[in-house]
Amino acid sequence: MRILPYLYLADAVPFFEPFNFDTLLALISCIAGIVALFVGGKAYKNYKALNNSFNDTKNYSGTITDNSQRAAGNIYNQTCDATSLVALTSQNFEASLEKVYSCFERKCADNLHQIIDETNRIIHESKISIGGYTKIDWINIYFESAKNSSDEYMQQIWAKVLAKELEFAGSFSYKTLDVLKNLSADDFKQFELLASLQIDGYLIKGDLIDQRISWTQLLKLQELGLVNLADTQKTFAINENEELIAVDNGNYVIKFHNPSKSEHDVEFQIYMLTSSGIELLKILPQIQREEYIIRAANIIKEKCQNGVTLELHKVNYINGDMVNYFVLDLLE
Numbered sequence: 001m002r003i004l005p006y007l008y009l010a011d012a013v014p015f016f017e018p019f020n021f022d023t024l025l026a027l028i029s030c031i032a033g034i035v036a037l038f039v040g041g042k043a044y045k046n047y048k049a050l051n052n053s054f055n056d057t058k059n060y061s062g063t064i065t066d067n068s069q070r071a072a073g074n075i076y077n078q079t080c081d082a083t084s085l086v087a088l089t090s091q092n093f094e095a096s097l098e099k100v101y102s103c104f105e106r107k108c109a110d111n112l113h114q115i116i117d118e119t120n121r122i123i124h125e126s127k128i129s130i131g132g133y134t135k136i137d138w139i140n141i142y143f144e145s146a147k148n149s150s151d152e153y154m155q156q157i158w159a160k161v162l163a164k165e166l167e168f169a170g171s172f173s174y175k176t177l178d179v180l181k182n183l184s185a186d187d188f189k190q191f192e193l194l195a196s197l198q199i200d201g202y203l204i205k206g207d208l209i210d211q212r213i214s215w216t217q218l219l220k221l222q223e224l225g226l227v228n229l230a231d232t233q234k235t236f237a238i239n240e241n242e243e244l245i246a247v248d249n250g251n252y253v254i255k256f257h258n259p260s261k262s263e264h265d266v267e268f269q270i271y272m273l274t275s276s277g278i279e280l281l282k283i284l285p286q287i288q289r290e291e292y293i294i295r296a297a298n299i300i301k302e303k304c305q306n307g308v309t310l311e312l313h314k315v316n317y318i319n320g321d322m323v324n325y326f327v328l329d330l331l332e
Contacts, residue, residue, distance in 0.1 A: 010107055014068070014111060032171070033191075035067050048290070053090070054116075070237065077286055078293065086111045093305075107150065108148060108205045109147075109290055110149040111146070111147055111148065111149055111155065112143060112149050114152075114155050115146055115149070115155050115158045115159050115162070116158055116159075118130070118155060118159035119159040119166075120164045121159075121162050122159055122160060122163040123163050123166070126161055128161070128166070128167045128257060129167065130166050130167060131167060131168065133167070134165055134166060134167050134216040136223060138165070138174070141174055141177055142161075142162065142165075142177055145177045145178065145180065145181040146158040146181070148181070149181070151184070151185050153185040154183070154185050154188065156183070157180070157188055157283065159279075161180065161283055164282055164283055168282075170190075171279065171282055172279050172282075173275070173276070173279065174281045175225075175275070175276055176275070176276040176280065177321055179224065179225040179226065179251050179276040180280070182224060182225075183224060187220070187221075190213075190217055190220070190221060191221060191224075191226050191277070191280065192215060192275075192284060193212065193213055193217075194217075194218075194221055194226070194277075195228060195273075195277075195280075195281055195284055196212075196287065196289065196292075197209045197212055197213065198273055198281075198290070199247055199248055199293070199296055200247055200248065200249065201272060201273045201277075201278050202234060202270040202271065202272050202273070202282075202294055203227075203270060203271045203272075203273075204233075204234075204268060204269075204270055204299055204300075205268075205269040205270060205271060206269075206299065208292075208296060208299060210269075212330040218271075225274055225276055225277075226274055226276060226277040227270065227272070227273050227274060227277055228272045228273070228274055228281070229271050230268050230271075230272075231269060232265055232271065232272055233268070233269060233270070234252075234267065234268055234270045235265050235266070235267045236256065236266040236267075236300075237263055237264075237265055238256045238258045238263065238265070238266060238308055239258065239263050240258055240260070240261050240263070241257070241258060242255060242256065242257055242258075243255075243256040243257075243258065244323055245248075246315065246318065246323060247293070248289075248293055249286075250315055250318050251293075251314070251315055252293055252297075252312060252313065252314055252330075253312075253313050253315050253323055253325045254297060254300070254310060254311070254312055255310070255311040255312070255313060255325075256304075256308055256309070256310055257308065257309045257310075257311075258306075258307070259307045259308075259309050260306060260307060261309075264305065264308050266299065266300065266303050266304055266305075266307045266308060266310075267303060268299065268300060268303045290314075290330070293312070293330075294330050294331065296310040297310065297330070298331060299330060301331065311328040311331060312329065312332070313325040313327070313328065313329065313330065314328070314330065
């Protein structure tokens with residue numbers, strides 16, 4: 001019996017197309033209830049018995065009579081080797097695959113149960129205020145994408161994505177969900193390192209990133225759909241007198257001064273995060289990195305010509321178009 005209730009929500013309740021948090025919370029509670037019933041009920045006992053039978057070495061003598069069943073157990077427990085594959089192609093092939101498939105379905109349900117529990121914890125501990133409407137199609141695709149994630153670290157990432165989407169509907173595209181489902185825990189940790197080197201979605205080419213992350217790692221992150229390594233030029237057009245440009249999500253402001261009466265450009269080479277990479281920044285913690293921002297500003301300062309000067313200031317507050325910043329120039 002297939003236990004995949006989350007795949008049929010759209011067919012069962014078509015009038016849920018746009019729904020608010022109360023409806024969504026009821027939906028999640030329903031799914032969690034189904035999983036809880038499974039975990040606490042007869043189906044779970046059968047699952048445990050089946051899982052134990054895979055691992056009970058007493059069922060297998062030196063002349064193992066059902067190699068295919070043992071192979072199915074090995075594959076389910078993620079210890080698939082050449083011996084297991086050979087066994088699967090020998091005897092009881094169809095029955096063994098059916099057992100493995102049944103266990104995988106139950107594992108998917110357990111994965112979603114863990115993710116939903118973590119989402120609930122994040123919402124309550126962070127006192128997240130839910131707003132907007134999340135479409136049932138997005139929820140379906142989310143569950144389908146997240147169900148195979150059994151790694152605890154990645155389950156936490158999926159939970160953060162769901163919590164953020166509930167807080168700000170539309171935060172993550174279908175494309176980003178597709179990118180995320182193909183990331184391992186190590187891949188995401190590499191992305192976190194990359195994210196610590198970006199400024200408002202771009203990375204300044206040169207020693208600033210070369211000293212922290214290898215070209216091989218960058219290529220891997222590009223293949224995974226998180227960064228675009230095509231040569232791109234970033235340009236700040238500096239008009240007469242002063243030009244203020246807020247950076248690092250408004251934590252700092254770059255203050256240009258142009259003494260001439262004509263516009264001058266300040267140009268430098270960058271890499272850009274993809275749209276999915278930028279969206280995933282939303283679930284990463286804010287870190288203090290003043291030293292890194294100073295180094296980046298000094299690189300930009302070296303690109304200034306025609307008498308244009310540059311200062312870096314920490315922002316006090318931003319109110320509309322007005323930026324209030326501290327007097328101290330961090331580059332001095």
